[in-house]
Amino acid sequence: MTLDEKALQLHYEMQGKIEVVSRKPVCTREDLSLLYTPGVAEPCRVIAKDESESYRLTRRSNLVAVITDGTAVLGLGDIGPVAGMPVMEGKCVLFKEFGGVDAFPICVDSKDVDTIVQTIHLISKSFGGINLEDISAPRCFEIERRLKEICDIPVFHDDQHGTAIVVAAAMLNAMKVTGKKMGQMKIVINGAGAAGIAIGKLLVQMGFGNIILCDINGMICEGDAGLNAEQEKVSHITNLHHEKGTLADALRDADAFVGVSRPNMVTKEMVASMNEGIVFAMANPVPEIMPEDAKDAGAAVVGTGRSDYPNQINNVLVFPGIFKGALAVHAREITENMKIRAAYAIASLIPDAQLSAENIIPSALDKTVADVVAKAVADVAREDGVAGI
Incomplete structure (x- = not known):
């Protein structure tokens, strides 16, 4: 069967x-x-x-x-x-x-x-x-x-923020593996819907560097016509050099790619043009580029949404702990600081000594993750003044 x-x-x-x-x-x-x-x-x-x-x-x-x-x-x-x-x-x-x-x-x-x-x-x-x-x-x-x-x-749209948090956690560790520097990265996100926009916002807030979103028309740039309200908002904080062009143009010399779009959007040639790229091809079940093809093309770290490859980037690492922590302190909302601390908490579960190109994120089946995330979220809820107890 x-x-x-x-x-x-x-x-x-x-x-x-x-x-x-x-x-x-x-x-x-x-x-x-x-x-x-x-x-x-x-x-x-x-x-x-x-x-x-x-x-x-x-x-x-x-x-x-x-x-x-x-x-x-x-x-x-x-x-x-x-x-x-x-x-x-x-x-x-x-x-x-x-x-x-x-x-x-x-x-x-x-x-x-x-x-x-x-x-x-x-x-x-x-x-x-x-x-x-x-x-x-x-x-x-x-x-x-x-x-x-x-x-x-708390009201939490998991397709947006759960995805953003787990991507940020994986990116923190992929950055360590590759030796890339916070604040100096060029990260290209393909897919400018709910997940892509949320990922872009969070990576900007965390200070990763220059984030470029792409949709079916290519790179999104401040001042573009035809953007919806959320794309227009995010255009003001992304694509800092106001670049224009296709996804292939965006990936040239990029440090990382995040795909929340459709199958087969990225070619081996695109990956080869990156700067020892981090490739998170997360379209499911068929990613934007298959992991073996990305590696053949020179990708340094590869993650997907699939369970049959290393580095599965899965929201289940996020939402149980986010809500467990928020509920524990009767939080009134999920703040941006709570999201950021959750990302760092997830990343911390892979000790530096165990980090590798094929081990940047805890297993989706690791039931210890929720408690670590919950503690981080509860602590920040109190710090941010949104806890009821």
């Missing part, structure tokens, strides 16, 4: 990958009275007087909503909210398995930004955090921005 056939068979057998499990058995009349009526009235009264007590008296303190409208599901595109449900369930499994965080999938049957924002805001009191997932750009930017303005719990 192929992987697709095995996955389909498993899903038919399981009929869902998550379930609700009671944390307290109901075996006696007293159990019933304490967990439900009449005893449950007392915690209700306490919460009515002080809403923050909901974090101590309900599961809200460890519960994340994983929410999609089904418009940008994996590599499948706009398949609708119901068809996106298997991915949302899978995300919830990863939250629990890797971070011990309870998560619940919610699929919103609307493409209207106002409706989506209102729906999520109205249910937000049930959760300690909101993880937005598989929402198409550029709508995803506005949805996240507006929710962050009106919600008092």
Whole structure:
């Protein structure tokens, strides 16, 4: 059987990958009275007087909503909210398995930004955090921005920020392996959607150097016509020398490439033109260039989104720990400093003595990562003044 056939068979057998499990058995009349009526009235009264007590008296303190409208599901595109449900369930499994965080999938049957924002805001009191997932750009930017303005719990679009954080972590270690210097790098990102823009912003904030974003038309430059609002914003802090041209032009003498675009966008000749390049070709399942081709062309370090090659750059290293740390201190938001510290925390898990061209990032199956990330995030939440406790 192929992987697709095995996955389909498993899903038919399981009929869902998550379930609700009671944390307290109901075996006696007293159990019933304490967990439900009449005893449950007392915690209700306490919460009515002080809403923050909901974090101590309900599961809200460890519960994340994983929410999609089904418009940008994996590599499948706009398949609708119901068809996106298997991915949302899978995300919830990863939250629990890797971070011990309870998560619940919610699929919103609307493409209207106002409706989506209102729906999520109205249910937000049930959760300690909101993880937005598989929402198409550029709508995803506005949805996240507006929710962050009106919600008092963290709102995190993983396709943007989870990707950016794990790429930054891998880049920190790839930079050490290659001897490249912070602040002096030329990094080319292909794909100027949600992930590409978020990666570009974070790498700029961390001070890696000159970041150049490319889309289907080539290099994005300040003043270009036809940019959407988010591309226009990021154009002011990227492509510092206002270069014009194709992806091939951008990669000439570049120190690193980050691909969040489509298969086979990069040739061996492009890699050969780089400056002993770091190549993160992350399109899935077929990357922008296959790792063996990138290495043949002279790439110094290669990473992909795939599990069958070294250096898998996977968001599962990020979101369980981000939310675990934020929930632990009842954070009101995920700040930029929390993202940056998370990237450094992930990178730190590979000691310098163990760094190599094929070992720049922890395994996606390493369940120790979430605790390290969570501590870093919780510490910064307190430093930034966004922690509730």
